[in-house]
């Protein structure tokens with residue numbers, strides 16, 4: 099047991115610690131754990147052993163957020179009401195703090211889950227994980243303009259740290275990405291209507 103714990107501590111030390119929020123002075127800094135490289139971080143079993151009986155495992159395909167089924171490929175999620183942040187990620191699994199996210203709007207919850215999922219595909223980069231979440235929201239049709247505002251209101255309270263840009267900046271980057279995606283989606287329709295306009299203008303020359 100002691101050996102296993104030592105391994106876990108080593109894995110933790112090897113993992114990069116990322117905070118979705120800037121913590122209060124004196125509070126535990128580590129809030130969102132993300133891997134560097136492909137092997138650091140505990141297995142989901144070791145993590146469950148470490149965090150104790152309050153946490154529970156949800157197998158991939160079984161997680162619902164406010165009635166919406168979500169997935170991150172085949173990765174399971176650990177629901178941990180004692181986790182220091184809203185969500186986190188280790189290679190191969192995600193962590194959600196069900197207690198901490200409970201007061202948030204559905205779209206903000208989906209953003210948090212998708213941000214952590216983004217780390218699985220995009221690595222440690224916080225902005226890339228943010229943009230992954232926004233892309234998913236547009237593609238899977240759970241993100242609208244109101245949701246984007248909710249995400250901004252949520253993230254803008256966060257100060258940032260060595261790895262997380264300040265919340266207002268993250269909001270700005272995500273909002274621009276959202277706008278670009280929405281414009282891209284509506285462009286074919288715009289192009290069609292401008293072609294129609296041109297055809298009408300050219301009509302008399304026939």
Ligand SMILES: [Zn+2]
Nearest residue numbers: 116130224227
């Ligand atoms: Zn992150």
